[in-house]
Amino acid sequence: MSDHTDERPRDARDHTDDADRSVRPDGGTAAGADDVTLDPWGSSTVADYRKLFEQFGIEEFDEVLPDVPTPHYLMRRGVIFGHREYRRVLEAMANDDPAAVLSGFMPTGDPHIGHKLVFDEIIWHQRQGLDAYALIADLEAHAARGLSWAEIDEHARDYLLSLLALGFDPEEGELYRQSENRPLQDLAFELGVKANYSELQAIYGFDGETDVSHMQSVVTQMADICYPQLDEPKPTVIPVGPDQDPHVRLSRDLASRMRFFGVTEAYASFEVDEAERAVVANAYEALAERAADHDDGTVRCLDAAVLVEEGIEAVDFDDRPRMDQYEAGDSGSDDPEARAAAKLANAGMEPLRPRVRFLDRNATPEAFAALVEAVDGEKRVFDEHVDAFDLTHDEAESLAQDVEVDNGGYGFVPPSSIYHRFMTGLTGGKMSSSIPASHISLLDDPAEGYDKVKSATTGGRETAELQRELGGEADDCPVYELYAYLLAQDDDDLTREVYEECVGGERLCGGCKEQAAELMREFLEDHQEKRAEAEELLDSLDVELESSRR
Numbered sequence: 001m002s003d004h005t006d007e008r009p010r011d012a013r014d015h016t017d018d019a020d021r022s023v024r025p026d027g028g029t030a031a032g033a034d035d036v037t038l039d040p041w042g043s044s045t046v047a048d049y050r051k052l053f054e055q056f057g058i059e060e061f062d063e064v065l066p067d068v069p070t071p072h073y074l075m076r077r078g079v080i081f082g083h084r085e086y087r088r089v090l091e092a093m094a095n096d097d098p099a100a101v102l103s104g105f106m107p108t109g110d111p112h113i114g115h116k117l118v119f120d121e122i123i124w125h126q127r128q129g130l131d132a133y134a135l136i137a138d139l140e141a142h143a144a145r146g147l148s149w150a151e152i153d154e155h156a157r158d159y160l161l162s163l164l165a166l167g168f169d170p171e172e173g174e175l176y177r178q179s180e181n182r183p184l185q186d187l188a189f190e191l192g193v194k195a196n197y198s199e200l201q202a203i204y205g206f207d208g209e210t211d212v213s214h215m216q217s218v219v220t221q222m223a224d225i226c227y228p229q230l231d232e233p234k235p236t237v238i239p240v241g242p243d244q245d246p247h248v249r250l251s252r253d254l255a256s257r258m259r260f261f262g263v264t265e266a267y268a269s270f271e272v273d274e275a276e277r278a279v280v281a282n283a284y285e286a287l288a289e290r291a292a293d294h295d296d297g298t299v300r301c302l303d304a305a306v307l308v309e310e311g312i313e314a315v316d317f318d319d320r321p322r323m324d325q326y327e328a329g330d331s332g333s334d335d336p337e338a339r340a341a342a343k344l345a346n347a348g349m350e351p352l353r354p355r356v357r358f359l360d361r362n363a364t365p366e367a368f369a370a371l372v373e374a375v376d377g378e379k380r381v382f383d384e385h386v387d388a389f390d391l392t393h394d395e396a397e398s399l400a401q402d403v404e405v406d407n408g409g410y411g412f413v414p415p416s417s418i419y420h421r422f423m424t425g426l427t428g429g430k431m432s433s434s435i436p437a438s439h440i441s442l443l444d445d446p447a448e449g450y451d452k453v454k455s456a457t458t459g460g461r462e463t464a465e466l467q468r469e470l471g472g473e474a475d476d477c478p479v480y481e482l483y484a485y486l487l488a489q490d491d492d493d494l495t496r497e498v499y500e501e502c503v504g505g506e507r508l509c510g511g512c513k514e515q516a517a518e519l520m521r522e523f524l525e526d527h528q529e530k531r532a533e534a535e536e537l538l539d540s541l542d543v544e545l546e547s548s549r550r
Contacts, residue, residue, distance in 0.1 A: 056245060058082040058419060064090060072124045073490050074117065074420060080239075082419040084248060088235040089416050093128055100228035100236040101125035102133035104178075104221070106141045107155030110441040111162045113486055114423045114431045121239035121418065123167045130237075132173035133228050134163055138547065139178040139220050143213035149547040157545055160538055162442045165530035170541050178220055180544040183230060188216075188223035194257040195219060195250070203246050218247070225251040225415050233401055233411040239418050248417045255412035260367050261400040262359035265393060267352050268301055269382070270343050275336035280344065283307050284352050291317065301347035302326065308341040320349075356396040358386040367407035374403055423485055424478045426456040442531075446524040453482065453517035459502075460509035472502040472509065479509070479516050487519040 061083050065075060067090050074080050092099035103118050105111070111119075126132035136156040141147045160175060168175075178184060200206050200215055225247070228236045238248055256262075266272075267280045283304035291299045294317045305328040306315050329341030344352075358375075360368055372381055377390030388396060405411040425431040425438030432438050440449050459477030461467040474480040480498060488494040501507035538545070 056249075058084060058242070058245065059086075061086070061418065067094075069093065069128065072120065073488075073492065074120065074485070076492065077484050077495065078421075079117070079485055080121070080418050080420050082242070083417060084252070085414065085416045086237060086418055088413070089130075089237045092235045093130070096129070098131070098232065098234040099129075100131040100133060100234055101239065102135070102225065102228050102236060103239050104135040104137045104224055105159045106137040106145070107152050107159055108141055108145050108147060109155060110443050111155075111159045112431070112439040112441045113482075114439060115159070115162075116166070116442065116486065117420050117423070118239050119163050119166045119168070121420070122163070125237065125239075126169060126173055127167075131228060131234075132168065134160075134168065134173065134175050135181075135224055136160070136175075136177045137217075137221065137224070139213075140217040142179075143211070143217040149550040153546050153550070157538070158443060160543070160545075161531045161534050162527070164534040164537055165527055170537070175541060175543045177544055177547070178224065179547060179549060181227075184223050184227055185220070187226060187230065188220045191222050191226070191254050191258065192216075192219040194254050195222070199250075203250055218250075221247050222251045222254050226255055226410075226412055229410065229412050233405065233413050235413050235416060237416045237418060239420070241422060242419045243422075245417070245419070248415065252414045255414050257361070258410055258412055259361055259400075260363040260404040260407070260409045260411075261371065262361050263393065263396045263400050264357050264359065266355050266357040266387060268344075268347050268350055269380075269387075270347055272340065272343065273336070276340040276343065279308060279337050279340035280304060280352070283340075283344070284354065286312055287315065287352075290315070294318075299352045301344045301350045301352050304352055305329070305341050305344035308337055308344065353389065355380075355387045355389045356391050356393055358388070358396065358400055360384045362409070363404075364407060367403060367409065370407055371400065371403045374399055424481055426452055426478050428457045428478070440520065440524075442524070442527060444524060446521040446528070449524045450517040450521040453479065453520045454513050456482075456513065458509040458513065464508055467508055468505040471505040472507065474499050474502040477502070479513055482516050482520070487516055487523065 059082060061075065061080050062078070064083060064086055065071060067087070068075060072080075089099050091097075101122055103122055105115065105118070122132055122134055136152075136159060138149075138152045138156060141152050142149065156177065163175075164170065176184070197206070197215070200218060204218065206215060225236070225238055228234065238244075238251075240248065265277065265281070267277075267284055272280060284299060286307060287299045287303055290312075291297055291303075296317055300320065302320055303315050303317065305326070306321070309328045326345060328345035329338040329343070331339055331342040331346075333339050333342075358371055363371070372379070372386055375386060375388045375391070377388065379389065380387040391399070401411040401413075423431045423439075425435065426440070427435070427438045429438065437452065437455070440452050444452070456479050457477075458479050459473035459475065461470055461472065480502065483498045484495050488498075498507065498512065502512065
């Protein structure tokens with residue numbers, strides 16, 4: 001991602017010729033933005049996208065962009081700004097391995113141009129060869145927003161028509177409603193065993209007034225995210241806005257909790273946490289070369305305890321302290337070095353050796369026995385884990401998944417995600433379905449869409465003279481966003497032209513809005529023609545258009 005101190009498109013900052021240079025959107029902030037809370041049912045926006053990297057562990061999409069084949073313009077322009085473990089999906093795409101894309105839509109109103117971002121992301125991934133899933137989150141709409149089933153049915157049809165009109169191929173993908181999908185609901189029940197109220201309270205702020213159906217709808221969404229893996233484990237990407245990240249994080253946790261085995265790196269028979277493991281690993285690496293030059297040739301846990309407590313100069317392979325003479329660390333300390341030293345000292349003369357460890361999380365006795373049998377080479381079998389000395393971590397992960405699936409488990413791969421920026425509303429602030437003037441519905445009459453753009457807020461100066469002198473503020477302009485997010489489509493040259501002419505003072509807001517309004521009218525006319533053509537196709541599909549719960 002570009003530096004937030006200069007959010008202009010790269011082209012606006014560097015006029016050198018570069019055929020591969022990407023065009024960026026504004027990256028600006030919406031008025032009244034909340035830069036900390038991510039609420040899937042709220043109306044907050046993000047004031048500083050860097051906080052999502054710092055506070056929530058979202059990774060920058062620019063880091064993986066060079067590995068994306070023929071990236072979508074939303075990727076090139078930085079509209080898609082972040083991800084969680086998208087590399088796993090890219091590797092599957094590169095190797096022609098199974099992978100999937102899924103996203104859902106809560107039918108609380110008309111689909112609008114903000115929803116088109118997700119439609120486009122699903123369709124692009126489908127065209128890259130991924131299995132594609134799109135769902136109507138009708139259980140969520142009923143439980144969390146109180147919509148009637150008749151209202152839900154009306155809006156659900158509109159979402160599906162727009163998705164088909166934009167290019168979703170139903171023969172190569174799956175469309176479904178939560179309420180009509182029994183395998184999904186069965187999976188939600190199983191996932192619910194691994195979740196609890198305290199966790200939902202911490203993540204979503206639920207309290208004693210939250211109804212049970214609302215909480216159940218969350219578990220159903222977790223099942224949606226894992227649903228593409230019911231037939232077989234595979235990397236799955238979920239395209240969403242950053243407000244949906246709490247769902248992604250919880251789904252990744254639940255997917256891991258469902259696994260039969262956990263796979264970690266280990267160095268001795270005792271268990272360590274992540275911070276302690278780093279201490280033990282560093283101690284082993286520091287001692288291994290010295291031990292190789294010694295007659296014994298073995299690093300002992302006590303050697304590592306001495307190193308952690310006293311430094312490497314205190315380690316003497318010929319004169320190790322007796323166990324009854326040596327006490328190290330504090331197992332209850334807040335300091336991971338002290339805790340690691342205590343565990344190492346307690347293990348005494350046990351050899352310290354790298355290995356991978358299979359932890360029994362949910363395995364049946366038959367699955368655990370099958371794992372023991374499947375591990376080749378040197379191994380140590382304990383009551384609740386197996387240590388393997390001749391496998392890499394990746395080999396162990398693959399083996400654990402194979403054994404799990406062969407013995408009736410899911411073998412879920414932790415879901416991946418990509419995140420797109422919020423679109424600024426045409427009146428400023430966040431684009432919202434509940435504020436008609438702030439958004440353009442994909443069902444709006446083309447003339448109405450034209451008028452909304454003509455009435456939109458801009459990043460222009462107070463007068464034409466100031467605009468020519470100082471240039472416009474495209475970074476804070478909802479109309480420029482329309483070009484970057486939608487109207488320019490795949491034409492990076494147009495986006496670049498609009499931006500540079502604006503900030504250079506050559507482009508005035510009246511003419512810019514007129515051009516955008518005409519493009520919006522043309523888009524809506526074309527889209528609605530394609531929606532009409534998709535009516536017959538939708539009616540022929542195996543998807544319930546009217547709820548059985550009405």
